[in-house]
Structure formats: C-alpha cells, structure tokens
Amino acid sequence: MHVLDAAVRDYAWGSPTLLPRLEGREPTGAPEAEKWLGAHPGAPSAVVGEDGSRRGLDEVIAADPEGTLGAARRFGRLPYLMKLLAAAQPLSIQAHPTLGRAREGFAQEEAAGVPADAPHRNYKDDNHKPEMIVALTPFSALCGFRRPEEATATFERVALALTEWADGDSTQVAVAARRMAVLLADEDVEGAFTDILDPASVWTAEGGVDQLVEALRGMPDLIRQDEALETALQVAEHFPGDPGVVVTLLLNRVDLQPGQAVHLPAGNVHAYLRGLGVEVMAASDNVLRGGLTDKHVDLAELRAVVEFEPMPVPYTDPEADGDGVTRYRPPFDEFELTRLSADAGRLAPTGDAPGAGVRAHVAGPAIAVATEGTAVLRCGDEAVRLTPGQSVFVPAAQTADAPLALTAEGHGRATVFVAALPSS
Template identity: 35%
Template sequence: MHRLQNPRRGYAWGSPTFIPRFSGERGDGTPVAEEWMGTHPLGESTAALDNGDLVPLSQVNGPLPFMLKILAADRPLSVQVHPSADIARAGFDAEQSAGIALDDPHRSYKDPNHKPEMAYALTTFDTLVGFRPTAEILRILHGLDAPLAARLAAELTEDPGFAGIVRLVEQVLSGSAKAEDIEAVVDACAAQVRRGLDVKRAYATVLEVSEHHPGDPGLVIALMLNRLTLQPGEAAFLGAGIIHAHLSGMCLEIMASSDNVLRAGLTSKPLDPTGLIECLDVGMSRLARVTPTLFGTSTDVFAPDVQEFALAVGQCSAGDRGGIELPMSEHRVIVCTGGAVEIVNDADERIALARGESLYAGPRDGAVRVAGLGEVAQAYLPPPDGATGTSLVDLV
C-alpha cells in the first residue's frame, strides 16, 4: 500500500472552504474546485514508497483505468457533455495531428478515452442532468411571457422529441438568442417565482444560475434539464453523451481516466457547441440514480454498468472487531471520508488515514480491511463478471 499526495485544481467555481475543511486544513480564501486521485497525465497522484521517496503513481503498478475526484462547487459548473469512446479517439487523433498542445485551453480532447462518471454526494449536492421530457419543456416554456420562450415552444411543438430538443439547443447556441432575449426569459422566470408558480424548480434554477452568468445562453438550456438533488450517501450515473451542469455542493466523482469535456455555456472557458451537439446521445437523455448493493454488513457498492470503475463506501465502528473488508480488486484508491481509520492488507501492513487522506492498494496487497471509527470510499476496477453490480433507476 502507498499513501498518496494528490494535485488540486483551483477553478473559479470552486469552494474556498469545502475541500480544505474536509482535509483538516485552513483555507487561504482561494477557490479549491477539485482534488484528483489517479494517474491522468494532466494531474497525477504521487505515491510514497517505503523509503519515503515520492514517485508518480503510474510507476507503482501502471496507469489506472479510473480517476477519483473530490469536487466542491460554490458556483454552477459549465453546461457540458463527455464524449463516447469512438468520438474521443477521433477527436484526440485529429487534435494531435493538428499539433495542438495538450495544455492549450482551446483543446477539447486531452486524451483518447471516453468519460462515463458517477457522482456520490458528500454534502447536499445539486445538479442539472439529462433533458426533461418534451411535454415538461413545453409546460415550462408556455409559462414564460418572453418572445424567445414563445418561439422555442412553437418550434418544439412542430418537432417534438429528442431531435427537436437538440435543435433548440443548436439554435440557442448559434447566437440567434441575444443577451436581451435571454434576460427577458430570466425576468419571466422571476415573475413566475414571485407568483409561486414553478415547474419542477425550472424557473428557480434559472434565477440561481443567472446570478453568476447573466445573459448566458446556458440559462435557456438549463430550463430544459432535469434538476436533481442528491443527499449525502446518494449517487447518480452520468454516461458519456448525457448533458449536465453541476450546481453546488461537494461530492466524490469517479470516472474513466479522462479529462475530455465539451462545453456550451455557463463558463468563461472556451466553448465547443458543435462538439457538444455531436456528443449528445439519445440513449442517455435521462438520468439514472444508482441503487447500491450490500457487500458484507457495512459496505454499499455503487457499480454502474461500465468496465472502468465501481465505488464501495464502508463504515466501521468498535462493533467491527476485526474491521470490515472491502471488495477485492487489482487496483484500489481508498480515501477516508469521515472519522479516523486504519487500512490493513493481507501482509498485516497498516496505514492510518484521517478524513481527506488517501492511499493506493495494488494486487499484491490482497484483501484489504478497515478498522477504527469512520468511513472510507474505495474506487476500484470491478470484476469482469459484475458480481458486485447494481441496478439503475430512471429519474423520471
């Protein structure tokens, strides 16, 4: 086992307090958006060897197929989509051939991998994810006294369904919706909220987001997306091709080892509306919550139907005299999410973890047990037979 040191990202939407407090540190007032745990070349963890040396984690047992993040949002993230494997490979090869540097902010494909991901809430976590049904979008648009809303409603009435919704998104992102048109939609949302009228939090969401991104086309897209609130301990799966925009809160994000993001609003980062439209997947237009299965007596396993990752969250106490066992895997990243614990491998090697601290366990560590009073989350490569698989439940 190897204790980890992990890089952080200070994006503008990050929280100055969530991650520092989670790790028992005093923040300096600057946003801390993400902490990365894995071997992605743009933000690789370092592993502590027995002699105290620090080496890139990939030197221990090779690259990991997954990446685990702590994500902390004080402000909304961009409207975005992650590509499928085929699109990611083609996009990466094209940008490589064009000689675009990996760290170029205008580059869309940082690696050739797809990026399915799952969010596991550490605090109350709000997100927008997946298109609402056509009928619901029409109810929302018809309730707004604004020319842009009326025009979009008429077009969706003539061309309903997923393809029609995507065409509305294309139109909004084409520049035809001017800032004053969008502000009129926001004003109409405010009027409905003052009347106590809303449709599944659509209008209230636009008002919340508009405080940070006035006049942004992403506000109109936000009207069309499902609003979901995860409570601590709940998880949601976002497959490649599903449109989403996280709003606020802290979560663990586990994903295929990729940093490919196509953005189309609610951000100061470069946009790729054409790429986002290309990546949208009709089969992933609705969100799925992840229902955990029980491993042992104290561990919930969240395992969506992907090959690259699963997440096990275990709680231990004085009642577990021998500790609790976590699912076995060749590759495991374990982070303490509460209390103080001790991780023990088959060779009886022990590493103590406080909240926010993490380690890597490889195939030679065998079965890993957790003792103490606290909670841990283990990101790991699931078995190919899906023995710890879980079910997905549609949001709507």
C-alpha cells in the same frame, strides 16, 4: 500500500469551505474545487515514502505495471481517476464522447497539428470519460434531458412571462421562447438545444437572457409552479447573460442526499450545481461544453457527441454487500466504488486477525480515501492510518492476495471510499 499526496485544483467554481471542513482545517479563502486521486498526467498524485521522498503515482505504475495494475494493464494505464469534488457554484454544461468518438477526434486534431494546450482543442486524449458521483453532502446537479412535454410547459410559461413583462408586446425573446415550445412539442430536443446555442440565436445575443431573467424575477408565483425556472434563476446569478441559463430549462434537476449517486454515460448532458461528493471517472479529460462557461464551445462537435433522447435520471443504487460494505456499480468497465464504514470498538469477526473490522475484497489496483473519522486501513500485513481527505494506493498484487479491512480509531465511525475495477 502507498500513501498519496493529492493535488487540489483551484477552479473558480470550487468551494472555499467544503474540502477544508471535511479535512478539519482552516480555509485559505481560495476556491478548492477538486482533489485528484490517481495517475492522470494532468495532476498525478505523489507517492510519499516513509523517508519523505516523493514520486508521481504515474512513475510508480510505469516502473511495475504488472504488480501495480494487474488485470488493469489491458487499459494501458490506471483506468480511472478519483476525485473529491467541492462545488460552490455551477460547473459548465457538458457532455463526454464515446470511446470511438474520442479516438477519432483525438487522431484528427493530432493530425491537424492542433497544440495540446490550445483553448479551441476538443480532445485532450483518446479516451472516453464515463463518470459517477456519490454525494457526501446534499448535492445538486442537472442530468440528461427532461421529457419534452415537461420542457414544453416550461417554455410556454417563459413566453407568457416575457409577454407580460413587455406589456403584451411580442418581443424577439418571447417569440424565441414560443419557438422552443413548438420544437419541444414536436419532440425536437436537438432542434431546441441547437437553437439556444446557435451563435446567431437571440439567446446568445446581448440582452436576450437578461430579458428572460428580469421577466421571471417579476413573476414569483410562476416560479413556484416550475422548479426548472427557479433553477435557471439560481444559475443566472453566477452566469448572467449566458445561453446556458436557457439550456438548463431542458435538463432534469437532481438533488442527492448523502450516500445517493448518479452515473453519467457518454452523451449525457449534465452540470453539477453545488455540493461535495466522491467522483470516479475513466482516466480522461475530454469535455465538450455547452454553456455556463467562458471556455471554447464547439456546437457542431457537441451535437455529434450528445444523446438527445430523454431518459430517466441514471441513479446508481447502492448495494449492501455485508455488514459495513456498500457497492456502487455503474455500467462501466473501468471502475466501481466501494464504501467501507466501521464503528469504533467493533469486534473482529470470528477467525479474523485482531482489529480486522469491516472487510471487503476489491479487484485490481485500488485507491482509498477517508471521508469520516480516523480510519485504519489494512491489506495483508500492511496498515495505514487515514483521516478525512487522506488517501492511499493499493497495488493489484496486494488486493489479489488479501481483502481490505477497516477499523475505526478513537470514537465514532470511520468511512473510506475505495475505487477499483468492477468485481464479479
């Protein structure tokens, strides 16, 4: 097993307190958004040797792909990236491409000579990015399109608020809101989405979104009737004037409690709003944005990627797999997530080695991160002590020979989350 030292990304939307609180340390005052656990070239974790030496996990894998990856060699890389994600404010509204679209888009931009770090580049690599997040704290997100009739009712309320705000006049913004309601009544979700983000739209013009926000703030009774309007006002506090505020009215609001999860397939429009969670995704950085951002928005490419069919929220139901073992199995080839939880003083099952605690078999290369208590994680003859936020990489050669076993040190409970390949 290899102890990891993972990079923390300081994106502006990151929480200055959630990760420090998890890890039991003083905040620095700076935002701490994502702790990357993996071999992604954007920020590979460092493998720390007993002598203090450091090598990138990507280097360790490249030196022994058979032993480290095992069956995952078919992906040509460690197929997933794991993160601790801590959001204090909304992330950009975004969607991810299919594998075919990613390969095509990446090849086109490479052939066109678009620099890899160009701000207008859409495809950073040739991979797709299905993902899943499991909440560690109450966690809020926007996920997929609402049913058209629900969104229609919301925009009818918006048009009413804008008309009353203008003392009965039909302002351009009120007319635009009524147009949204008409499009959605005809189930033209793509038309409504496109109208909002069109560079010639009233919503992208200066003052358009501000009028909407001002009108809604003056009608608290209306806000109480519609959670989507309340969400839009909350988002507008962080992104004043951004057309993404209006896009939120098309999307499902999801509020997860700790232990609940959603998975996000290709084409799903989503935005995390706030909270701390364990996120796992295919190893990619391909993001097409659609608002709540100052980064590049390519509306044509975004429309080509997005699935406009309204669907139920894609919850990932946790599955109990023995005492202290919970599996999260999204419909993806690259990963699943296993949660191991052991109480201090738990006796080893009959026939197991002393202190074996909670056990689970995982498939292929694994990354484990502690989220609660002081954990002792074993695989075969090796053991590593982990406190919240600390992580370890377990090569496929080891997981093939022995299960992972967790015990809690001290008092209370220890919990680790383990990313690995889907198990049978």
